[in-house]
Amino acid sequence: MNSSQREITQKSDKIQPPGLIVQRSRNTEGREDDYGAVYQQCLNACTYCKTKHARGDLASYPIEELLVKEIPQGCMLRLGMTNPPYILEHLEEVAKILGHPRVYSFLHVPVQSASDSVLMDMKREYCCNDFTHVVDYLRERVPGVTIATDIICGFPGETDEDFEQTMDLVRKYRFPSLFINQFYPRPGTPAAKMEQVPAHVKKQRTKELSALFHSYNPYDHKVGERQSVLVTEESFDSQYYVAHNKFYEQVLVPKKAEFKGKMLEVDIYEAGKHFMRGRPVEESTVITPSISQPLERGEISGLSQSLKAAGQNGVPASLTSSVSPSSCWKNLDGQGFTLLSVGLALLAALLLFYLEQR
Numbered sequence: 001m002n003s004s005q006r007e008i009t010q011k012s013d014k015i016q017p018p019g020l021i022v023q024r025s026r027n028t029e030g031r032e033d034d035y036g037a038v039y040q041q042c043l044n045a046c047t048y049c050k051t052k053h054a055r056g057d058l059a060s061y062p063i064e065e066l067l068v069k070e071i072p073q074g075c076m077l078r079l080g081m082t083n084p085p086y087i088l089e090h091l092e093e094v095a096k097i098l099g100h101p102r103v104y105s106f107l108h109v110p111v112q113s114a115s116d117s118v119l120m121d122m123k124r125e126y127c128c129n130d131f132t133h134v135v136d137y138l139r140e141r142v143p144g145v146t147i148a149t150d151i152i153c154g155f156p157g158e159t160d161e162d163f164e165q166t167m168d169l170v171r172k173y174r175f176p177s178l179f180i181n182q183f184y185p186r187p188g189t190p191a192a193k194m195e196q197v198p199a200h201v202k203k204q205r206t207k208e209l210s211a212l213f214h215s216y217n218p219y220d221h222k223v224g225e226r227q228s229v230l231v232t233e234e235s236f237d238s239q240y241y242v243a244h245n246k247f248y249e250q251v252l253v254p255k256k257a258e259f260k261g262k263m264l265e266v267d268i269y270e271a272g273k274h275f276m277r278g279r280p281v282e283e284s285t286v287i288t289p290s291i292s293q294p295l296e297r298g299e300i301s302g303l304s305q306s307l308k309a310a311g312q313n314g315v316p317a318s319l320t321s322s323v324s325p326s327s328c329w330k331n332l333d334g335q336g337f338t339l340l341s342v343g344l345a346l347l348a349a350l351l352l353f354y355l356e357q358r
Contacts, residue, residue, distance in 0.1 A: 044083065047123050047190040048155065048183070071102040074263045074289035076230050078248060081108040084126040084134050091134065095141040105142050106248035109134055110150035110179075114169035115162035118155050121194070128169070135173060146247045148177035153209055154202025155183045156194035163205050167212060176218035176249070182206040219249065219271035226267050227251065229278060231259045243278070250275040263287040 071077050079097065087094050087109075098105045109131065113119055116127045138145050151166060170178065182202050185192035229243035229251045240252040241259055243266070252275055253259060253266055264286045266278030 045123055072290045074287040076102055076104055078104040079107055084130040088130060091137045095138055098142045098145055104248040105145040105246055108148040112150060112152050114165040118158050118162050121157055144247050146176055149175050150179040152181050152183050153205040154197040156191055156196050158197055170212055174216050178213050180209050217273055219276050222268050223271050226265060228265050230263045251278045253278050
């Protein structure tokens with residue numbers, strides 16, 4: 001989002017985020033997502049991170065502006081990332097949301113370390129038992145739910161015992177999606193001033209955790225299953241289309257143009273570490289989402305014709321018109337407006353922000 005596409009408004013001395021922009025982009029896993037940034041910044045103050053320092057406190061739209069009545073047929077909503085402190089008191093509601101047939105049974109909850117002493121030095125505001133309670137609760141009440149998590153190897157002060165606790169956590173839960181990061185001291189952060197773990201130790205711990213993660217195959221038991229999947233994009237090697245099942249697990253399907261953007265049933269015949277392969281069921285019905293055409297990659301919705309023209313002519317939007325969140329909605333043009341992008345992104349952010357603020 002650039003300066004010609006946003007306006008920061010101020011209400012009751014609380015900064016609101018820019019006017020809603022929905023855009024298609026590739027995420028860190030290479031998948032394409034339609035998203036809308038309805039909140040910015042962060043509530044945390046982790047000692048290793050510069051987000052709070054660079055962007056300030058959390059800002060979001062008022063809840064009443066983010067209501068969505070329903071998820072269209074053939075569409076799926078995915079909740080994003082949260083941290084244990086923000087959902088501990090709302091696990092029952094979160095479980096109900098993840099159990100909805102049009103919501104992916106998936107949640108990204110970074111743990112970073114299984115050592116309480118390391119978590120304290122990180123200022124993560126929870127202990128390992130908080131994290132395991134979240135995982136255990138959701139796994140019990142949302143059968144098959146996918147919990148993705150992050151781990152930092154070699155945080156300052158991390159001992160061999162601390163690291164072994166993290167290894168035990170991974171052995172116990174065998175996370176199907178695990179983001180492993182070797183600690184790097186960001187200049188200007190409190191963690192950069194702490195006594196550092198030797199580089200060769202950090203490297204070795206990262207290697208050991210990675211080996212553990214690659215020692216198990218989370219999808220082998222799903223071979224032979226029949227699953228409903230939503231086809232979203234092309235694979236990296238351009239040989240398949242990528243789809244996701246109810247648990248946001250990646251399923252590769254034949255690259256046929258009639259499958260793109262559709263929901264179909266497949267029989268799982270092969271499983272790898274990060275994916276499954278599915279064969280479309282011939283007699284099944286292919287469901288087309290009850291929405292307009294999705295955005296092309298890089299296309300932006302929520303812009304009035306005047307803003308689009310201004311951007312094409314290289315004229316700053318501030319010189320041609322003033323845009324507020326409400327006026328963006330009023331001036332949506334038919335081609336740019338996509339209910340999938342707006343509805344799913346807004347509802348996901350609304351739910352998480354509401355839970356964090358209660």
